[in-house]
Each structure stands twice: as C-alpha cells, then as structure tokens.
Amino acid sequence: MRSEGGGDEVDFQGKARFDRRAVRVDDAQRLLLEAVRPLAAESVPLWSCGGRYPAGHAYATADWPPFDRSGLDGYAVRAADIAQATPERPVPLRVVDAIAAGQVSAAIVEPGTAVRIMTGAAVPEGADAVVMLEQTADAPAAGPGDRAAVLVKQPVAPGRNIAPRGEEFRGGSEVARPGERLRPGHIALLGTFGYAELSVVRRPRVAIFATGTELLPIEAPLKPGRIRDSNSSMVAALVADAGCEPLPYGRLTDDPEMIRSALSAAFREADAVVTTGGVSVGDCDIMAVLLRRFKNASGSGGEADEYRRGAATAASVNVGSNGTASPSAGTAGESEWYGAPQAGGEWSGSLLFDKVAMRPGSPTSAALVNGKPLFALSGNPGACYVGFELFVRPTLLHMQGSSDPLPRSVTAELAAAVTKGSPHERFVRAKLFERGGRLYGDPLAFGQSSMMASLPGANALLRIPAGREGAEAGTLVQTIVLP
Template identity: 35%
Template sequence: MGFDTAALLPLSDALASMLERLDCSCDAESVALPQALGRILADDILSPLSVPPFDNAAMDGYAVRLTDLAAGTPLKVAGKAFAGQPYQGEWPAGHCIRIMTGAPVPLGTEAVVMQEETTAEGDKVLFLSQPVVGQNVRRRGEDIREGASVLGAGTRLSPRELPLLASLGIATLRVRRPLKVAIFSTGDELKPVGAPLAHGDIYDSNRYGVRAMLARMGVDCLDLGIIPDDPAALRAAFLKADSEADALITTGGVSVGEADFTKQLLEELGEIGFWKLAIKPGKPFAFGRLPHTWFFGLPGNPVSAMVTFDQLVQPALARLAGQRWTPPLRIEAIASEPLKKSPGRLDFQRGILSQGPDGLTVRSTGSQDSGVFSSLAKANCYIVLEQARGKVATGETVTVEPFGSLLS
C-alpha cells in the first residue's frame, strides 16, 4: 500500500521550520586556550596584533638592497640574522646580510635571495639571479592585520584554530557552555545490551548511536535509559528532561499504530511542531516543545533514527548550542548499478562512493530496509534521490552526500 504523501512535510520545510524557532540556549563562559578544543566561540575574535608582527625572511639566503646588486659584482657579508636574533649592526654599501627563515629583515632590505641562487667566491657572495623588490620577504600583517576579524562567533574550535589563536597570544576565550541533551528509548521490547533476550525482545541499539553522535558534537548527555510504554513512566522521564536539559531526544514511540503516549504527553505538556516527514528512511519524526525543553522524536528503526538525527537533529542542536552550521557537501556521481526507488519521498539510500578511472561512482550497500543497520555500517555516503524520482538505471547521475564528522 502506498503512503499518503500529501500529509507529509518535505525535509527542507521541516528543517527551515525548526531553525526559525530555535535560538542559542547556552550562556557564555571563559576557558583557557588548552581547554577550548571542541568548544563554540561566543564572540568574534579580533586580532590584537599583526601576523607576522615584523617583516621577515621567507627563505634561508641573503638580504640585499637592489642598488648593491646593480653592478653584478660579488658582495661581502656584513653579518648574520637568525630567528630570534636580529642583525643589529650597520649595513655598509656593497654588502649583504646572511639571513635565515623567519628572521627579521634588516632595515633597508628590498629582497631576500635564496641561497640556492648564490655561490661563494672567497669571502664574498655572487648572486646568480636579479631579484625583484619584495622577493622572499614576508611583510608585517601580510597574514593578519591588527584589528582584523579572525574567527566568528559560532565557530567550533578544532585543531586548526587553536594554533592560530595561540599565534595571536590569546590565552583565554569566551565560549558557550556545552548544550545538555536528555535521551531515552521507548518500548517494552527493548532490553539493555548484555541482558538475556526472551522471545520478542531486541537490544536497545539506538541510544548507542545517539550518544555517540552527541559526543561528536561536544554535547553533555543525560541518558535516562529505556522507558517502558507506560504513561506514568514516560511522564516522569519527560518532566525530568524538561527540568534538567536543553533538549530531549527520544527513539521509538512516534510511528503510526504504536501506543501514542508520547504524542499525548507532548500535546499535554507542551506543543507539537510537526509529526511526519516526506523522507525515507525517517517518515515518523516528531518535533515539538516542552515548557523549557525542545523535543525531537526519532523513529524506532535504527537506520531511520541515525538518518533523521544526522539530517535534522544535528543542525537543530547546533543552533541551540550557538554553533554556525554549514549544510553538508553534496556532489554528483555515476550509479554503478540499478537503484530501486519509488516516487513520493526524498530517499537517503546508503552507498559506497569510490573514485574510478572515469570519475566518482557509487553503489548500494545492499538492502535499504530501515531495520537493516548493516546498510549504514558498510556505507561511506548517502545516495540522495529526489522526492519525485523513480528507479535509477546503471550509468545515471545521482546526488551523493559523503558522511560528515558524525558518521565518519
């Protein structure tokens, strides 16, 4: 039987609807630079100094004035300049100065000639090429000028940014406190990993994926465990999350035909934003609000839970955490095999992207059922098939989204 897609919300509309309503929930605090890895900047960073702070040599070689080279005769060496040990003496006409990479260039330097373009003649140096003004000289502020914007508020600090901040002498930073997210799984059939399974039981796997992705995002996780399909237990979990967390993520209990306690509680305690999406996997995804906490209800099927977290919850939590979020990279590839698809929903099939002799190709990881988690574990990308698209033939061009940091 087909789905009534008229009642389903497109992914782009769902994401836009969430992001319009969400704002940063995290106050700012100060941390020392070594503790700032993975934290989100609360303020723009303006450079307190120029980088480099002085004109310096980009090569090992000789600092010269072009007029001294005009005659094409060898020059005597007046002295040496090292990084941290600038040349301090006078610079007589007809002389050059031996200089090392990073050393401040002496006043009057017009170029640095790399040592490979020179040859020694006794106590003099012969220059084998005629430099131009500024050659091999890094000028003050060439990289960053004092007062320039270096990093914007909302930047998550990675190993690429910390050395930059250290080079500016910035010892402490104002960052956002970590977002706090409560999670729990629902379902009487769920059992903890390691417990014996009775007939009809399954292990609770979704929380492991959700916790891992939250850890990648630098989020503090309040794990409330497995909550049975019991209104009182669910209410207690909802209220605990609402009193202690910025957001609540549940898995299961939002599909049509299941006990609708989750939906009833959300309507009673807060409000429902939307409930069903025109995507596959992940149609039963819920967004709403409790009195103090935002709510994200993931499907119970494990692939659906991971895909909806990656595509919807990740940008939403980034907004709540004060992080600037960049949409994922999407590229084109050639399908190396037929792909099954029916029009009606945007489909995130799991694929393996490869570089072939004729360009990028992609193939399916096998069964695309939302309960087959191995399809995601084997993959390195999504094959993103448009809502109106049908089956794909070998050789057709498809859109591919390589896995980002949450799934890689």
C-alpha cells in the first residue's frame, strides 16, 4: 500500500507481523493475574450473593444453635428416668407440657416427668435427652383431672437427640472469607446470622465483539464466502458462566476507524474487553496492528519486558478514518488509534503478550488498556474457546476476588492416542470420565481450531506436550477440568 503522497510502499504490519516471541501458557496466565486487581466492593441483598466473592470477612453473630435444640419429634426427658426401659416393661412418665418449634416451655422436667417436644424446639430445663416418638406409646391418665402419661420403651443416653448450644458455631467465628466463592450453603449461614445484605466484589462488565468483514448476523442467510458470527454469543455465554455481565457489541468489519471507535466506547463502559479475530498475520488482522503499538509503548519491567525486548519493532503507521495507512512518527492520530501513553491521549496501554506457545490459538494476545484487560482471541471457534478458558476466565475470576482463579487440573489416562504432533503444547478437547476408580481422557473428533462439533461434548482439555509424535493411548497427561 502506498501513502496518498506517493511515498514508499508501507506494509500494513510489515515484517514484524511474523516477529512475535511466544510465552508459555503458565507465564501468560501469571502475567494476566499480576496485571489486574479485584474490583471495588458493593453491598447487595443476600439472596443475590450466590456465586459472588465476599469483599471482607463475615462472622457468626451468635452461638449456633443459640439454645439446646431438639433434633426430632418426641419427649424431653431425664435419661436416668428411662435407663431400665424395655418394650416389655416401658417406663411411664407424666407429661407436664407440650411445645412446638419457636416456643419455650415454662415447665421444669423433674424426676418422673416429660415434656412433649417438636423438632427445633428449645429443650426445657431439667431434661438432658430426647426420646423419639416412635419409641413411646400413649398411656391413659391415672384418674380424672390427671395429666396424660407416656410410656417410654427404649433408654437413651444423656445428650441424645439434642443439638447443644454452640455445637456448630461460636459467636465471632468465621463463616465466609474473601477469595471464597459463596455457595448456597454460605447463603444459608449468612441468613442465619442476620446478614440481610453483604459486601461483595463487583461483577466485571465485559465488552465483547467479533472482527471480520466475512461475518454475518446470526439471523442472516448464508452468502458465498461469508459465515455467521457465532463467537460473540459463545463468548457472551462464557462470560456469564464466569459470573460476569456480558456486553455484546456485535460484529465489526476490518475497518480501523470502526474498531477504534468500538474499543473507545468499550473501555469507557466495561471493566474488560474481549475481541475475537484479527490477531494473526494476515493483511487485514487489525487487532494485531493495534497490539504491536502497545508493545512499542510498554515500559513495565520483569519477564514481560524481557519478552518485549526480544521482539522486533513494528513499522510505525497512522490509520485514518478511511482505513488507509501512512507513515507516522508519533503523531497525535497514531496515539489516539494505538493508545501510545502520552498526555491528553485517549488510551494508555501496554502489551502483556501477543503469542502463546500453544495449539490451538497461538496468536492469542492480551494487553492492559487504561488499567483494564484487553483479550484478543482467535477468530477460530475452537481456539477462541480454549483461549477463553485458559486466560479470560481466570482473569475475570481474579477480578471478582477469587483466591484460586486458575482452572483445576487432574491427571488422566489417554483413552485413545493423540497422533498429531506439534511444536507447541497442545490443548485437546476431550471427554473426561471415570471407570474402575481411574480417570480417562478421551480425545474428541473434530478438534481442529476452526471446528465446533466437539465443543458441546468437551468437559476437559488434555495438555499434550510439544513433540513430533503426539501421545500414545495409556499415557498419563495433565488434564484441565472445564466448568
């Protein structure tokens, strides 16, 4: 392409498009988790806290149970009174009161007496055990005006069928902590201790859009050379599954000005941005151009900086609103488009990585823009899916306050051979199952990065080490368990 002034030809990405240095998957994950922090806290009703992460510690506000509580329907008794009871020679006790849950008896259980009690009711004073209803029988009153009696047919040990005060929790003990995902059981505990609202980490809002002139709306009929945009909906579903709020921006053509405008709006509205497509080395891979400028603008130290120093510098270009490229030497237009950090600029960004030593999805890239993560995933559905699970989900969980955001791994035995070798570690979609006390991973068919048929059935990713031969059946491999 030539500039309007008739200057020398400018390659949109230049030879630098091929000059990326791959980082390992584990290092890419670490760079992302080190780059972001949990979002601010907000107070929400307890019923909506499921799946959220507490912003602080929550403690028991009282002993639990708060009183000695009956564990079943029966009679509160003195264990010594019925120590000799048998079905053939039941022990009669005079019933002095009857109480249901929520009631407190004014009667005192004295020798030879009992109180009829329901599950959850407070055990009356003097009783040290509860005998279940099925081990008793009604007895007629001794005479007119006398109280009813009960026949106890089995002995019980002291303390039997009574939940003593403070058995589960003592006041002040911890019931929820930061970094721990709140499950329905936590919600029950918090409600028990009076937490009508809870301070939790805010859910990230995640902007999503797919790039590519070839993309059609889902509802559109197919056209020659065109495909429907399935990635946007898939990523939105994955974002929601990760506990975040998806903001679908839709499809973007390979138009620099359109992408610039969409990214600007996305970073104003969202806490993170996910794009699909445009990250490879093709002439129209706009996201790759953007990310190279972040690489040149980056100035942080550490391993990421060492990685950046090892990569060649891209040709400097300015992208105009008409999508043409022309030479540039740090103009304001370049700053607005590429996000070079300077006073008054719209963006400030730094590249974290623009290639990962993995298959599928090696062009997967990430940057930090205005302090917010930008994930540039492959446009191939399989590679997009894998990139989300390896990099986007852990980062979003970390932003929500999770103390353990990385995917869970197990060791599984290959149920079938993975015959295809790779210069990089491969993440193969698989069905994880248990048989005879052993875990197996069965590689699924249609596993290429552009293929979608195996996505619904995959519940794991097999980590196949780099090599020419793949891995034989029976090999033990590290396996990522998908949510």
